[in-house]
Amino acid sequence: MNYSLLLPEIFLLLWTLFIFVLDFFWDKSKTHSLGWLSLLGLGITAGLLFGSGKGNLFGNMFLSDGFSFYFKLVFLSAAFLAILSSIDFVKKIDKYRGEYFGLILLSTLGMMFLCSAGELITLYIALELTTIPLFVLAAYLKSDSRSAEAGIKYVILGAISSAILIYGISIIYGLTGATDLALIQFSLASQHLKFGALGPALIFGIIFFIAGFGFKLALVPFHVWAPDVYQGAPTPITAFLSVASKGAGLAAFVRIFFVSFNVFQPDWVMIIAVLASLGMILGNIVALMQTNIKRMLAYSSIAQIGYILIGVVAFSWRGISSLSFYMFAYLFANMGAFIGAITFSNVTGSDEIKDYAGLSRKSPGLALCMTVFLLSLVGIPPLAGFVGKYYIFASAIERGHIGIVIIAILTSVIALYYYVGVVREMYFRKSEKEFSFSIPFSLKLALFICVIGVLLAGLFPTPFIDAATQAAQVFYYW
Amino acid sequence: MENSVQSAIFYILAAIIVCSAVLVVTLKNIFHSLLFLVLTFFSVAGIYVLLHAEFLAAVQVLIYVGAITVLLIFAIMMTAQIYSPALRQSNQQVIPGIIVVGILLVVTLTVLGNTTWRVSEKLPASQSVNLIGKSLLTTYVLPFEVVSVVLITALIGAIIIARRD
Numbered sequence: 001m002n003y004s005l006l007l008p009e010i011f012l013l014l015w016t017l018f019i020f021v022l023d024f025f026w027d028k029s030k031t032h033s034l035g036w037l038s039l040l041g042l043g044i045t046a047g048l049l050f051g052s053g054k055g056n057l058f059g060n061m062f063l064s065d066g067f068s069f070y071f072k073l074v075f076l077s078a079a080f081l082a083i084l085s086s087i088d089f090v091k092k093i094d095k096y097r098g099e100y101f102g103l104i105l106l107s108t109l110g111m112m113f114l115c116s117a118g119e120l121i122t123l124y125i126a127l128e129l130t131t132i133p134l135f136v137l138a139a140y141l142k143s144d145s146r147s148a149e150a151g152i153k154y155v156i157l158g159a160i161s162s163a164i165l166i167y168g169i170s171i172i173y174g175l176t177g178a179t180d181l182a183l184i185q186f187s188l189a190s191q192h193l194k195f196g197a198l199g200p201a202l203i204f205g206i207i208f209f210i211a212g213f214g215f216k217l218a219l220v221p222f223h224v225w226a227p228d229v230y231q232g233a234p235t236p237i238t239a240f241l242s243v244a245s246k247g248a249g250l251a252a253f254v255r256i257f258f259v260s261f262n263v264f265q266p267d268w269v270m271i272i273a274v275l276a277s278l279g280m281i282l283g284n285i286v287a288l289m290q291t292n293i294k295r296m297l298a299y300s301s302i303a304q305i306g307y308i309l310i311g312v313v314a315f316s317w318r319g320i321s322s323l324s325f326y327m328f329a330y331l332f333a334n335m336g337a338f339i340g341a342i343t344f345s346n347v348t349g350s351d352e353i354k355d356y357a358g359l360s361r362k363s364p365g366l367a368l369c370m371t372v373f374l375l376s377l378v379g380i381p382p383l384a385g386f387v388g389k390y391y392i393f394a395s396a397i398e399r400g401h402i403g404i405v406i407i408a409i410l411t412s413v414i415a416l417y418y419y420v421g422v423v424r425e426m427y428f429r430k431s432e433k434e435f436s437f438s439i440p441f442s443l444k445l446a447l448f449i450c451v452i453g454v455l456l457a458g459l460f461p462t463p464f465i466d467a468a469t470q471a472a473q474v475f476y477y478w
Numbered sequence: 479m480e481n482s483v484q485s486a487i488f489y490i491l492a493a494i495i496v497c498s499a500v501l502v503v504t505l506k507n508i509f510h511s512l513l514f515l516v517l518t519f520f521s522v523a524g525i526y527v528l529l530h531a532e533f534l535a536a537v538q539v540l541i542y543v544g545a546i547t548v549l550l551i552f553a554i555m556m557t558a559q560i561y562s563p564a565l566r567q568s569n570q571q572v573i574p575g576i577i578v579v580g581i582l583l584v585v586t587l588t589v590l591g592n593t594t595w596r597v598s599e600k601l602p603a604s605q606s607v608n609l610i611g612k613s614l615l616t617t618y619v620l621p622f623e624v625v626s627v628v629l630i631t632a633l634i635g636a637i638i639i640a641r642r643d
Contacts (some may be wrong), residue, residue, distance in 0.1 A: 013627060020479045020634070061620045093625050106631050113624055129628045136635035177596045187596075201593035204586075341604070 005057050005064040008048040008072070009112055015041035016105040016138075024336025031097040035087035038101040042080045042108070046073065046169035060118035060180050070324055070471035071115040071251040074331055078244035079108040081335045081449065085342050086236040087442040098370045100140060103133035111244060115251035118259075120169050120179040123252055127165070127216070130248050131158050132239060137422070138233040150232025157215060157225040158311065165212025171205035172260075184260040192263055206261060206268050209253075219309070220278040223302045230298035235345065236462040238294060241340030242301040243331050250305075250327065254312060254320060257474045265315050271412035273313045274402050279306030280411040288418050292351050293341050296418060297334070300377060303415060304330055307392060310404055314395040322392040323470035325465055329376065329457050336373035336450030340366060343443045353422055358431025366439065368422065368424045376454045379412055384457035391465065484570055488528055494521045497626035504568075512550050518542045 019034055019041070026034060049072055054064055083104055089098045110129030117123035135158060139151020173179060214222035216326070230238045245461035261268060283303030290296035308330070311323025343366055344359070345351050360367040376383035379390075389412070393405045439447075455466050498514040498521070505511045519542040526535035603609050614622050 058617065058620050061618075099555060099634055099638055103631070103635065106627065109627065117623075121618065122624070125621045125624045125628060129624060129631065132628060132631050136638055139639060142639070171590075175593070177598065200589045202591045394551055473513045 001056070001057055002053065002055055003401045004051055005055055005147070007052050008045045009109060012041065012045045012105060012112070014045070014110050016102050016109065019105065021088060021096055023102075026098065030091045030289050032087055035083050035090065035101050036099045038105055039080060040085050041105065042076050043254065046076050048281075049073065049076070056118070060182055060298055061122045062113075062116050063118040065228070065474045067255070067324075067471045067474040068112075069318075070467060071072050071114050071247060071327075071449065074247050074327055075108050075111040075115075075244050078247065078331055079104055079238060080340065081446055082236050082240035082244070084442050084446040084449075085239065085335075085339045086234075088343065088346060088440040089234065089236055091111050093385060096140075100137070103137050104237075106327070107131075107133040107137075108244065110249035111251075114248045116256070117252065118255070120172070120181070120184075120256075123256070124162075124166065124169065127248075127252065127331060128162065128235065130245065131162075131216075134237070138229055138241070140234055140237070144232075146232035146234075147234065150229040151303060154227050154229045154233075157171065161212050161215030161222070164208055164215075167203050168208025168212055170210065171201060175205065181259045185262060188260070189263045202264065203267060206264070206417070207271070209256060210268070211447060212272060213249050213253045217246055217305050218302050219275050219305055220282050220302060221228055221275075223279070223283075224300060227295050227298040230301075231292060231294045231351075235294065235338060235342045235351075238298075238333050239342075242297070242338070243334050246301070246305060247327050247331070250308065250323070254323070256322070257271045258315075269313055269315055272309055273401065274277060276306040276309035276313060277404055277407045279303060279309070280408055280416045284411045284414040284418075288414065290418075291353055293316065293344075293353050293356070293422070294338075294351050294423075296353065297337055297341070300415065300419070301334060302308055302409065304334070304377070306411075307408055308394050309387065310401075310408060313390075313401055313404060314399045316395060316399055317475060318395040318398060319392075320475055321465070322388070322395045322467045323359040324468035324471045325457075325461070326388035326392050328464060328468070329388035329454070332450045332453030332457065333373045333376035333383070336369065336447065336454065337377065339443060339446045339450060340370040343439055346443070347437055347439075354427040355420060355426060355431075357429035359426040363437040365437070366437070366447070369451055371423050372451055372454055374422055376458065378416045382455075382458045384461075387461040387465075397465045488525065491521045491524045491528070494518075512547065512554065515550070516543055516547050519547075524531060531605045531606060533610055585589075 015038075019038055022037070023031060023034060049069065052064060054066070055068075056063055066338065083101055086100065086104075090100055093100065107130050110126050110131075110133070113126035114123060114130055117126050135151060135155045138154045139148055141147035169179070172184060175191075176184045178184050178187055211218075211222060213219075218226040230242065233241065280303050283299050283301075283306060285299070287296050287299035287303065290299060308323050308326050311319040311326065313319070314322070339349060344356065348355055356370075359370075372383065376385035379385040379388070388410075393408060396402075396405050486492050498517040501514040502511045502518065505514065519538065521539040523535040523543070526532070526538055
């Protein structure tokens with residue numbers, strides 16, 4: 001067996017433990033600099049990832065393929081940006097700064113296992129490893145009652161969603177006697193051939209899977225926790241939650257549904273299509289009424305997952321390729337928008353949209369960056385979001401799903417209104433308060449990376465789409 | 479004959495589990511809730527024995543009945559005002575909750591009752607401990623190791639959340 005496939009994960013784990021230990025000996029007033037060390041660890045992990053080959057370990061338990069490679073890069077980038085934007089933020093916490101970075105790394109490790117898992121037990125445990133650090137991180141500002149509320153809500157709903165998922169797993173195990181995704185597919189397909197329809201139990205199991213993952217993805221109607229948790233959690237964590245945690249759930253979801261349940265695709269594609277449409281409609285309409293930028297971005301991310309799921313509804317090789325690309329575009333645009341909000345609230349202490357008035361005069365750079373991110377989230381050319389939306393709509397039209405594309409385009413118009421609302425505040429309103437802007441280096445760097453990402457993927461999408469296509473080739477049989 | 483005895487035991491255990499679980503979430507005194515939780519855990523261990531999973535039953539007793547219960551007792555004793563009469567186990571959502579659970583129960587029963595489940599032809603292993611140990615360190619070594627990372631995460635997280643600043 002080729003254990004070197006696990007090298008990136010093993011390295012990241014050791015590096016995380018190293019950070020935890022180092023935290024004891026570090027000068028207490030300088031522990032925020034452990035963030036730079038965490039970034040180095042993430043960089044080396046990405047390097048090892050490029051070096052590691054493709055293959056399976058322990059049967060199908062750990063799959064190292066193009067799909068997992070692509071998503072691991074997304075998670076590592078998201079963790080990189082989250083930590084980079086936290087370095088300035090953690091100075092506000094007096095204690096446990098090293099652990100803050102360590103927990104982000106542990107969650108990233110869980111995501112890496114999650115998108116590589118080819119077996120349900122491994123997958124479930126990886127999911128727990130992904131979410132448990134996030135529970136703690138959401139409640140990290142102990143003195144802030146909103147953060148505590150976010151932590152409690154997230155723990156309770158996370159536990160319930162895990163229970164639902166486990167119940168689904170047990171039903172599928174009862175039907176097939178297997179936890180290996182490929183074996184489940186084989187068993188279900190052969191039973192399907194032998195007896196015809198498999199009866200309601202399979203649908204029941206699939207619905208439990210959708211509900212369990214629906215919580216992780218903040219899919220309507222399983223989204224109610226998201227705005228409160230997103231608002232209460234420390235903003236870098238919110239950014240990480242909205243991108244990486246969703247991406248991890250999505251990767252596992254795609255793997256289970258495209259490998260194990262592919263034969264029953266007509267049964268579940270309709271459910272996903274309805275939920276995705278609901279997400280786009282409800283997320284965008286409720287986002288219109290928000291006055292807090294974190295809540296607005298929370299609802300916008302509820303809508304964005306709807307757009308991403310169109311790639312699943314298309315149920316084709318191009319659908320996966322387009323959702324992978326969309327994830328990449330969403331990573332930079334959404335992380336960027338949150339990092340902009342972090343920068344703004346570090347200076348002003350406010351997350352209210354009306355306080356953004358006049359930002360273009362006080363900090364033209366920050367206002368411009370925010371504009372780029374928000375317009376990319378709407379999907380205005382030539383930014384990454386446009387290419388992502390175009391490609392994902394094309395994949396759905398190719399398979400004849402015109403209705404969902406029409407809903408997506410109509411709701412994008414609604415989205416334009418509230419995203420541009422922030423831009424209007426920044427450029428066309430005068431500010432009442434006076435404050436001077438000085439942005440710390442780490443946040444400048446994070447904003448810069450995000451802008452470059454959004455522009456690069458928007459202007460020269462070909463290499464990125466090629467990479468996404470290679471990721472989708474894992475599911476080559478369509 | 480043996481089969482009917484087994485099903486009788488199963489139904490008795492299941493009835494105990496359901497009744498005591500309902501009592502856990504409805505009783506006013508939290509200490510009594512805890513005692514019924516212990517009973518629930520014990521009966522689950524009984525079901526494991528019925529399924530010839532003796533090792534699992536022993537683990538269930540050790541961890542749930544032993545460790546977790548002791549932990550909960552400590553938590554109750556160390557929490558101030560936990561016996562306050564102002565504490566309630568229910569809220570205004572109890573009726574919608576019962577309705578939803580009732581519908582879910584009926585749907586689940588009809589769906590699961592009308593399904594042919596896959597039954598393994600293999601006899602239960604006589605020495606399950608050996609097999610579990612072996613497969614934990616061969617086939618399932620990856621999840622087994624990842625679980626240890628999950629545990630350390632939970633430990634670190636608990637310390638961060640619970641320790642006083």
